[in-house]
Amino acid sequence: MELHALFPQFDPELIALLEKVGQVVDFEEGSMLMRSGQYFKNSMLILDGRVKLYREGNDGEEFFLYHLEKGQACALSMICATKNESSALKAKAITHVKALAVPIQHMDELMQHHRQWYYFVLETYRSRFEELLEVLDQVAFHSMDQKLEFYLKRQFDSIQGDKITVTHQEIADDLNSSREVISRLLKKLESSKKIAISRNELTRLSL
Amino acid sequence: MELHALFPQFDPELIALLEKVGQVVDFEEGSMLMRSGQYFKNSMLILDGRVKLYREGNDGEEFFLYHLEKGQACALSMICATKNESSALKAKAITHVKALAVPIQHMDELMQHHRQWYYFVLETYRSRFEELLEVLDQVAFHSMDQKLEFYLKRQFDSIQGDKITVTHQEIADDLNSSREVISRLLKKLESSKKIAISRNELTRLSL
DNA sequence: ATACCCGTGTGACTCTAGTCACAGTATACC
């Protein structure tokens, strides 16, 4: 397994343990790793692919939170697993995803005998917490055009490229807005030479 | 110390250790336990009093996140402490507060030798994460009147009473809105017999 | 080629919430 490359901070002993108790699972593009109200029996470490996390509103609205990449872990899966609790998040595989499922019954051992593991868990939690706070900033303090810019930046950064394939409707959904509003705001971004718009595709110019 | 009563899940050995390495600190009403950009050298366990946590916007706006009560810990202080990182949160003592400061250099030992401690840390994080998600729900999916209702419920619940002393301006600040808007919405809640309004004070009727 | 679907562009309207100006009223402090 390629654990060592993805988690260079783990020592060989920890990696051996993870390889022993963990199980590699595959998710097809578009499938759900996690659904609202579901319980966890494993912590999930992402080995390959990209996962999109949403918050789900009570009447089915969605709100984009953040992406998970390889080398990262689902913070909630680690904790909910520990506590056997559910959550109102949705995690969708937006590419084919390979993940390592570590059963919760090994958490005690991992936590207590592997310092790097608990550092990893805490750091995962902390960084997601911070990311959530940043999202909160956006919705609490900023107007739609600023939210849109922030959103686009995150998308571009996340794929480390300058071209994303997405429809205006999808953006509107992620931002819990409406297609017309997004279209108009995108036009404004295009006028100010920050992006280029084409069908199903946006290109970053100076964002 | 009253640690055993506040943290019944901790075993005597853990409590003894906390008593040995921790230091009780006092904060006056209105003082800041934590400021944006500040670094941590301790994990803070609240022994008595109430702490209000805000997110701070870039131009000085505030947004109310949640309260901390006795028996709880500041999630971020535990993690930031671990990582020696700062954060954009403000924590204000709204009553006199007594807290136990546990220096970060004991985190390794606590984590690895005391299962209840790491359960506690993870549970603290998980519950704050969930709380943050709920706040995010409110700002992402709901209109001001719904946010206000949610806010008021949390305030009433948090003091476990039906009367809070607060001005309309303070609520507006917490919700990043304006006084007039809050006044008008409160009037509506009064008309629908959900609350009673008097100067500096709101009473819950059927909220 | 034609018909259709999907994504996009646009104008008109409505509603929410923020702002401004100012009036009224309770409380505190001399």
Add this chain to the structure above:
DNA sequence: GGTATACTGTGACTAGAGTCACACGGGTAT
């Protein structure tokens, strides 16, 4: 008592953003 200082109430205006209706244009399937 009287003045100053919060706190609250209200109308008028404005801006942002959501909705509705419909037009346009480029692909795709048959």
